[in-house]
Every structure is written in structure tokens, then in C-alpha cells.
Amino acid sequence: EAAVTQSPRSKVAVTGGKVTLSCHQTNNHDYMYWYRQDTGHGLRLIHYSYVADSTEKGDIPDGYKASRPSQENFSLILELASLSQTAVYFCASSGGQNNNQAPLFGEGTRLSVL
Amino acid sequence: AQSVTQPDARVTVSEGASLQLRCKYSYFGTPYLFWYVQYPRQGLQLLLKYYPGDPVVQGVNGFEAEFSKSNSSFHLRKASVHWSDWAVYFCAVSMRWYNVLYFGSGTKLTVEP
Numbered sequence: 001e002a003a004v005t006q007s008p009r010s011k012v013a014v015t016g017g018k019v020t021l022s023c024h025q026t027n028n029h030d031y032m033y034w035y036r037q038d039t040g041h042g043l044r045l046i047h048y049s050y051v052a053d054s055t056e057k058g059d060i061p062d063g064y065k066a067s068r069p070s071q072e073n074f075s076l077i078l079e080l081a082s083l084s085q086t087a088v089y090f091c092a093s094s095g096g097q098n099n100n101q102a103p104l105f106g107e108g109t110r111l112s113v114l
Numbered sequence: 115a116q117s118v119t120q121p122d123a124r125v126t127v128s129e130g131a132s133l134q135l136r137c138k139y140s141y142f143g144t145p146y147l148f149w150y151v152q153y154p155r156q157g158l159q160l161l162l163k164y165y166p167g168d169p170v171v172q173g174v175n176g177f178e179a180e181f182s183k184s185n186s187s188f189h190l191r192k193a194s195v196h197w198s199d200w201a202v203y204f205c206a207v208s209m210r211w212y213n214v215l216y217f218g219s220g221t222k223l224t225v226e227p
Contacts, residue, residue, distance in 0.1 A: 035217075040123075
């Protein structure tokens, strides 16, 4: 069964600390994405990746780094967490040109920065 | 640039009544359109997708949507709402099915008994 797994599911971090959110997919998908959701808003794209060892900036990349060490794994890194980064983070994957499946989403990571 | 507008932040319907959730998109070219549903404290689940072709697409749980190029719309419909449909619904647009999605702000659906 196709799946996108995020860890942790929730996290409390301190301002100025480093936070790493992890995403793992078992779908053999080439494309992976990190989105951010703020209360009462839609999702906004932070970073994405088309292939392992390469990442691209999305619409709101400031304050975030991404890492794609393998096809299956995609991490989002907050080097210096700030209060404004409190949000729910979603990872997604999609198959690329040869797979017409719509993007699949993980369950989300709820991050609170205090 | 592509964008999506969901003009209704909240919609309330009675169980058994019909439903329409509105979505307007802005995109120069042939859009790929999606409706996702988010249940409380869960991720997004795909309801249905439009890939260029038949303008009416069927989804899961009795949902359907109709693409209109002239109106730049992709409204979601359901003939008879069930209490389990209580959720937040997101419309999204993309250049391709595998590309970045651009989301609307969502419509929160409340179902009254």
C-alpha cells in the first residue's frame, strides 16, 4: 500500500533550536514536497525535490533547508527555529511523468516553537 | 502564476441535503485540478482529480466535480451529505499531475443533523 510516513507526529521546540522533520515514502516516487499549513489557511510550498541529492526552493523557503539523501527520504531542517514557524508540516510524494497518480500526503507533523 | 480561490471559508448543510463547494482557479494553460479532504488531525486525502478530458469527474464517497474553462471553476458537488463528510475541503491546481500543487485556503464543512 502506498504510504508517506512523517516523523515525529508532533514536536515542541525552543526558539533558536534546531529541528529536523523527516519524511519517508514507500511509493517509488521521484517527486517529494514539503508544505506548511497555518491555522485557517491552505498549504504553502516550502521545498521540493525531483531526484535524490537535489532540492528546489518553493514559495516560502526562508528559514528552512531541505535534504534528499535517497529517493525514499526527504527531510526539512529548521536551523534556528522561530515562533513564526509554529505550524503543521505536510510531506507529499508523486510519481512523475510515468505515473499519473495524484500526490499522496503524509499525516502531518504538528510543530510548536516556544 | 497559478492560484486558487475558495470563496467560502465555512459552509453548513443539513444531513441529506445537497452540497456545492466552490473553487475558482487562475492559470494560463491547461490546468490539472484536485480536491482533497482533511479530517480533524489527519493528513490530506484525495477526493478526485481532473486531468484534461471529460469535464465531469467522479470521486470517492459520492463526490463529483465539474471543470469549466469558461468560468475558470472546478466546483465540488455531492447529492446527499452524510455526517461523516464533516471536514475541511481543499481545491488545488497544478501544471501537471506530478508537479507542485497550489492550494486554496480551504472550506470547512459542517453537517447539521
